[in-house]
Amino acid sequence: xxxxxxxxxxxxxxxxxxxxxxxxxxxxxxxxxxxxxxxxxxxxxxxxxxxxxxxxxxxxxxxxxxxxxxxxxxxxxxxxxxxxxxxxxxxxxxxxxxxxxxxxxxxxxxxxxxxxxxxxxxxxxxxxxxxxxxxxxxxxxxxxxxxxxxxxxxxxxxxxxxxxxxxxxxxxxxxxxxxxxxxxxxxxxxxxxxxxxxxxxxxxxxxxxxxxxxxxxxxxxxxxxxxxxxxxxxxxxxxxxxxxxxxxxxxxxxxxxxxxxxxxxxxxxxxxxxxxxxxxxxxxxxxxxxxxxxxxxxxxxxxxxxxxxxxxxxxxxxxxxxxx
Amino acid sequence: xxxxxxxxxxxxxxxxxxxxxxxxxxxxxxxxxxxxxxxxxxxxxxxxxxxxxxxxxxxxxxxxxxxxxxxxxxxxxxxxxxxxxxxxxxxxxxxxxxxxxxxxxxxxxxxxxxxxxxxxxxxxxxxxxxxxxxxxxxxxxxxxxxxxxxxxxxxxxxxxxxxxxxxxxxxxxxxxxxxxxxxxxxxxxxxxxxxxxxxxxxxxxxxxxxxxxxxxxxxxxxxxxxxxxxxxxxxxxxxxxxxxxxxxxxxxxxxxxxxxxxxxxxxxxxxxx
Numbered sequence: 235x236x237x238x239x240x241x242x243x244x245x246x247x248x249x250x251x252x253x254x255x256x257x258x259x260x261x262x263x264x265x266x267x268x269x270x271x272x273x274x275x276x277x278x279x280x281x282x283x284x285x286x287x288x289x290x291x292x293x294x295x296x297x298x299x300x301x302x303x304x305x306x307x308x309x310x311x312x313x314x315x316x317x318x319x320x321x322x323x324x325x326x327x328x329x330x331x332x333x334x335x336x337x338x339x340x341x342x343x344x345x346x347x348x349x350x351x352x353x354x355x356x357x358x359x360x361x362x363x364x365x366x367x368x369x370x371x372x373x374x375x376x377x378x379x380x381x382x383x384x385x386x387x388x389x390x391x392x393x394x395x396x397x398x399x400x401x402x403x404x405x406x407x408x409x410x411x412x413x414x415x416x417x418x419x420x421x422x423x424x425x426x427x428x429x430x431x432x433x434x435x436x437x438x439x440x441x442x443x444x445x446x447x448x449x450x451x452x453x454x455x456x457x458x459x460x461x462x463x464x465x466x467x468x469x470x471x472x473x474x475x476x477x478x479x480x481x482x483x484x485x486x487x488x489x490x491x492x493x494x495x496x497x498x499x500x501x502x503x504x505x506x507x508x509x510x511x512x513x514x515x516x517x518x519x520x521x522x523x524x525x526x527x528x529x530x531x532x533x534x535x536x537x538x539x540x541x542x543x544x545x546x547x548x549x550x551x552x553x554x555x556x557x558x
Numbered sequence: 559x560x561x562x563x564x565x566x567x568x569x570x571x572x573x574x575x576x577x578x579x580x581x582x583x584x585x586x587x588x589x590x591x592x593x594x595x596x597x598x599x600x601x602x603x604x605x606x607x608x609x610x611x612x613x614x615x616x617x618x619x620x621x622x623x624x625x626x627x628x629x630x631x632x633x634x635x636x637x638x639x640x641x642x643x644x645x646x647x648x649x650x651x652x653x654x655x656x657x658x659x660x661x662x663x664x665x666x667x668x669x670x671x672x673x674x675x676x677x678x679x680x681x682x683x684x685x686x687x688x689x690x691x692x693x694x695x696x697x698x699x700x701x702x703x704x705x706x707x708x709x710x711x712x713x714x715x716x717x718x719x720x721x722x723x724x725x726x727x728x729x730x731x732x733x734x735x736x737x738x739x740x741x742x743x744x745x746x747x748x749x750x751x752x753x754x755x756x757x758x759x760x761x762x763x764x765x766x767x768x769x770x771x772x773x774x775x776x777x778x779x780x781x782x783x784x785x786x787x788x789x790x791x792x793x794x795x796x797x798x799x800x801x802x803x804x805x806x807x808x809x810x811x812x813x814x815x816x817x818x819x820x821x822x823x824x825x826x827x828x829x830x831x
Contacts, residue, residue: 370638443675447737449636451688451744452665461687466678 296539303536306333306529317533323497325527333530335510337499339537342509344414344500345489346482349421354475356422357429361474365437366459376430383427392491395420400492409504412494417507420488425478432477436470437463469555476552480545484538486511510534584609584748584778585630590644590654592625592634599625602644603804605797607748612770612779614789614810617799618825623782626799627750630780631667632660648748665692668741672753674733676725676740681717684725685740692744703743710776711739712769731762735769742773749773751781755788767792786826790814798822 306312312333320334360380364373395416404411440463448458464471486509494506495516514531521528585607592600600622607613615623625634632653634640645652653663665688676684685704686694694700704721708714713735717728725736734754741749751770755763770779771792783789789796790810797807798821806813806822817823824830 441675443671443673444677446633446636446669446671447675447677448687450631450633450664450669450671451691451740452661452663452668453688453691454661457691461691462677 299532299536299539302529302532303539304533306526306533310526310529312526312530312533317530321499325530331526333526335513335530335534335537337497338508338510338513338534340499341414341493341507342483342511342538342541344507345417345421345493345509346479348414348418348503349425349482350475350479352418352422353426353429353478357426357474357478358433358471360426360430361433361437361471362459362463364434366455366463380427380430383423384431388424388485388488389491391420391424392488395488395492403504407504409502410494410506412492412506413504414493414500414507415503417489417493417509418503420492421482421485424485424488425482428481429474429478432474433467433471436467436474439470440466469552473549473552476545476548480542483541483545484511486515490515510538582609583607584648585780586645586647587626588645588647590626590629590642590646592622592629592640592642594625594637595639599802600629600642601802603799605804605807607778607780608795609778610774610776611794612774612781612792614793614796615780615782615799616784616786616789616796616825617805618830619784620801621799622802623797623799624752627752627780627782628669629654630748630750631664631669632658633664633669635660665744666746667748667750668744668746669750669752670734670737670741670754673757674730674737676728676733676736678724678726680722681725681728681736682721684736685743688740688744707739707743708736710742710773711735712765712772713739729762731758731765734758734762734766738766738769738773742777746777748778748780751779753782753784756784763788786814798825800825 307314307317317333317335318339319336320332321336322332322334323337324330324332360376364376399416399419400411402411403409403413403416407415409415444462444466445458448462449455453461489509490512493508493512495508495512496506497508498505500507514534517527518531521531583606587603587605587607589602589604590600591598591602603622603626615627617623628634629642630646630653634642642654644654646654648667651658653667677687679687682704685707686700689700689703694703705714705718708717713732716732717736720727725733728736734757738749738754754770755766758766767788770781773779774794781789781793793810795808796810796813798805798813798817798819800821806817806819808818812818813822814826817826
């Protein structure tokens with residue numbers, strides 16, 4: 235300030251001082267209507283609005299599905315125990331309707347776990363190949379492959395499954411072709427990119443010094459991968475598998491096209507089956523809104539929602555265990 | 559074998575021509591050049607590393623000293639595009655040769671890094687980790703080696719009650735001594751230390767320095783350091799690197815009191831770098 239009183243050393247300095255003189259600190263720095271940060275406020279409102287819409291959509295869906303899904307038990311008197319444990323699904327029988335959804339619940343879990351069983355080793359293996367074995371050219375080839383797999387619509391997977399896989403299974407493995415086996419193969423291809431890309435991130439985010447530490451002790455590459463990198467990345471790898479399973483659990487269209495959609499509990503992997511999602515998509519069109527059968531479909535939807543919450547909780551638990 | 563070598567034009571002659579002297583040399587570097595792709599990081603350096611002594615490598619960042627250090631146990635192999643020419647003779651073998659089993663080499667020439675890098679496992683497992691790879695399975699033997707190496711690394715008293723706790727629960731200085739301990743457990747002949755105490759507080763630093771001096775009895779140590787006091791305190795010989803060249807290599811005392819090259823004096827007195 236002192237300097238500014240005397241006009242001055244350099245031209246620029248002089249300009250700076252004059253400008254400072256014109257607007258006193260009080261006007262420049264104290265909040266007023268003139269310098270209120272309007273843009274700031276508008277931006278804030280905009281993003282809050284986005285967040286509120288998302289949150290309220292989620293909450294509304296949960297509430298809606300909750301009330302609709304519980305109606306079959308509360309209003310229609312379907313026994314929850316029967317719904318979850320009985321294997322007899324016969325809602326259209328006028329005299330003695332049965333609402334046992336166990337075959338579908340079982341079908342959903344079966345295809346999900348079986349698909350994960352195939353896709354997890356493949357996806358994690360591909361991730362290790364991309365990050366550890368051939369980081370340059372391996373990644374260059376596999377990355378687009380993975381992205382392409384994500385982009386293929388599920389109806390196309392189903393269509394290919396229906397025209398290629400089902401006849402193949404029928405001819406070479408046995409059964410009708412429409413089976414748990416076909417469902418699990420189609421699903422495993424569908425969740426492969428999810429598992430691969432997340433597992434690649436998990437492996438790739440491991441610090442370089444872990445690898446170096448192991449190599450410097452005379453460990454081979456495979457020993458390093460198996461004993462240091464995989465254990466260190468395990469929470470991330472499990473998250474990848476769980477996310478893949480969540481996707482498999484909710485997939486409807488592709489599975490519906492190859493699984494056969496029968497009401498019976500499958501006794502072997504070659505038997506046709508059905509999942510919660512396929513039963514909902516197949517029956518929602520021809521049941522009357524408000525009827526008992528329609529309400530039980532909502533109950534199945536509720537089970538799907540509860541399961542997706544469970545998957546999310548599992549993922550949260552796993553990522554909280556990440557140590558590095 | 560009490561020998562050193564005289565520099566000669568032909569490399570074959572160099573290996574054969576040895577002259578009796580006082581000090582035994584564990585490593586003989588001859589005309590070593592290291593490239594990262596097209597870029598040359600080390601320009602044909604030659605130096606002999608004495609056995610059971612501490613050799614300090616000093617120089618400004620990017621001068622090639624770490625690159626040189628990492629070539630001694632072939633850690634540069636992990637960097638795509640890195641290659642080395644020339645010779646590093648270790649017990650009459652050129653360890654830069656393609657025929658070298660780098661995994662076996664790294665067991666004999668161990669390395670400790672700037673940032674303490676324990677595995678996210680227990681203290682005990684951090685040490686047995688690499689031992690198990692070398693085929694050691696018996697628990698009694700492992701227990702013994704864990705205690706022995708932790709003793710040598712001056713960490714035993716601090717961790718003996720919590721060997722099965724996570725290594726990540728240790729302080730930075732303890733972690734670094736654990737990393738030294740797990741290298742010791744492999745019973746190497748040479749230990750390469752890449753700024754081992756630069757990430758530590760002064761007290762941990764002092765402990766690590768004491769440890770390094772103690773280890774000189776059993777191992778030949780090459781240490782890269784940015785800390786001039788550290789180099790002068792603990793090392794027997796000092797090599798000054800600048801832009802990939804070895805400017806001066808001599809007894810530490812001579813380097814720090816009466817260097818023969820002007821650049822060395824300027825760097826040591828802090829005029830650049």
